[in-house]
Amino acid sequence: MTIGQAKQKIYRYCAYQERCHHEVKQKLAEFALDSDIIEEIIGHLIAEGFLNEERFARTFASGKFRLKQWGKVRITRELESRNVSAYCIKAGLSEITDTDYKTTLHQLILKKATQQTENNIFVLRDKVAKYTIAKGYEPEQVWQEIKQLIPDKRQ
Numbered sequence: 234m235t236i237g238q239a240k241q242k243i244y245r246y247c248a249y250q251e252r253c254h255h256e257v258k259q260k261l262a263e264f265a266l267d268s269d270i271i272e273e274i275i276g277h278l279i280a281e282g283f284l285n286e287e288r289f290a291r292t293f294a295s296g297k298f299r300l301k302q303w304g305k306v307r308i309t310r311e312l313e314s315r316n317v318s319a320y321c322i323k324a325g326l327s328e329i330t331d332t333d334y335k336t337t338l339h340q341l342i343l344k345k346a347t348q349q350t351e352n353n354i355f356v357l358r359d360k361v362a363k364y365t366i367a368k369g370y371e372p373e374q375v376w377q378e379i380k381q382l383i384p385d386k387r388q
Contacts, residue, residue, distance in 0.1 A: 239264045240274060247283040251292045255316040257284060290317050290325030298329050302337055305329065307369020338374065341365050342382050358383055 234242075239261065246252065246260055254275060261271045278284035290312055297303040297311070305326055312322045345364050351357040358379050365375045 234264050234266075236266070236270060236274075239266055239270075240277070243274060243278065244283060247278060251289040252284065253286055253289045253293075253315045253317055254284065286317055287321045287324050290321040291328050292325075294325035295328040298333075298337070302341060302368060304338070304365070304369030304371065305334070306371060310369070335378075338365065338370050338378055339382070341368065341370075342375075342378055346383055354383065354385055 242264070243257065243261060247257065257275060257278065258271060261274060266274075275284065293312060294308050297308050303311075308326065309322055312325060317325075342361055342365060345361045346357065349357050349360055351360065361383065362372070362375050362379055365379075366372050
């Protein structure tokens with residue numbers, strides 16, 4: 234594959250959706266290009282606005298939160314696995330407002346609790362907690378909400 238062909242393909246790849254530097258490097262490596270050429274192409278992509286890691290982090294965080302209802306912990310882990318900088322991760326998480334975050338957690342807990350047929354309150358709380366923590370919400374915040382939303386009837 235020539236450099237021109239690789240540039241054309243990678244421009245289309247980046248125009249289709251937001252990409253991080255790591256994804257673009259992997260894609261260019263699939264084209265069997267030298268590392269110097271890969272770095273040069275990435276430089277062009279950044280200069281021309283096709284590649285912007287902060288924009289990627291903001292889009293990724295807001296999309297995963299709105300569509301998949303992921304928590305901040307999971308979003309952070311996913312961005313870190315894509316070698317996104319801490320600054321960009323922080324910028325991405327700033328797209329999620331505290332009120333939206335708390336409301337979404339509240340809705341997830343209620344939805345999961347109503348889907349369960351468990352009679353034992355402790356087992357029910359545990360199942361709901363495991364589900365929301367796996368979605369990437371902070372355990373302390375999850376348990377605080379669960380204790381408010383699913384009270385122990387013995388008290």
